[in-house]
Amino acid sequence: DVKVTQSSRYLVKRTGEKVFLECVQDMDHENMFWYRQDPGLGLRLIYFSYDVKMKEKGDIPEGYSVSREKKERFSLILESASTNQTSMYLCASSTPLGLGANVLTFGAGSRLTVL
Amino acid sequence: AQRVTQPEKLLSVFKGAPVELKCNYSYSGSPELFWYVQYSRQRLQLLLRHISRESIKGFTADLNKGETSFHLKKPFAQEEDSAMYYCALRAGNTGKLIFGQGTTLQVKP
Incomplete structure (x- = not known):
């Protein structure tokens, strides 16, 4: 019963390529997030969205953009990949309502290597 | 500034020993705090949250303001x-959740 699905588990790209990371959730959650996970740095928020077509910058938005055209889908875009964007990318979703309010449900992660 | 600090990168204990993973936060408002866990080859998942005040898998956490x-x-x-x-x-x-740097817990047999 996978609830947050990230389309690519592993990607290898070259410097300068445009990269799309896709995330879909089936829980009708309002909030969606993109984090990157690096050893010793923990999870750092790139962007989040609390509604369709709405987005807010997180702590490290430089070099990234996002798109949320439908409630269930949140895409992360690297316009021109660089080697320092090699990382594990985690998508998550949550709802502000009910008993499970603000509990993040995570995807399996997308490990991106930029050569 | 809002910040979460986990001072230990690695905590290694023997089976049966007590465990304490430290977390300090910086926030001027009323905080809501969580512990998440990632087992090997599994997704990151919620372990517990302070508002639930429950014990999960024998773990507890108390908010000390x-x-x-x-x-x-x-x-x-x-x-x-x-x-x-x-x-x-x-x-x-x-x-939005702000995460700490993470602590690896290693429990030796």
Whole structure:
């Protein structure tokens, strides 16, 4: 019963390529997030969205953009990949309502290597 | 500034020993705090949250506003507790969570 699905588990790209990371959730959650996970740095928020077509910058938005055209889908875009964007990318979703309010449900992660 | 600090990168204990994973936060408002866990080859998942005030898998965490801490404790560690643990703070009225750097717990047989 996978609830947050990230389309690519592993990607290898070259410097300068445009990269799309896709995330879909089936829980009708309002909030969606993109984090990157690096050893010793923990999870750092790139962007989040609390509604369709709405987005807010997180702590490290430089070099990234996002798109949320439908409630269930949140895409992360690297316009021109660089080697320092090699990382594990985690998508998550949550709802502000009910008993499970603000509990993040995570995807399996997308490990991106930029050569 | 809102911040979560986990001072230990690695905590190594023997099976049956007590465990305390430290978490300190910086936030001027009323905090909501969480512990998330990632077992090997599994997704990051919620372990517990302070508003639930419950024990999960033998772990407890108490919010200490005076010391701005939310340490995770277990009286007797098990090998299956070996994992990466993250402390997280909900900042403001959004659902945004700020995470700490993570602590790897290694429980030796």
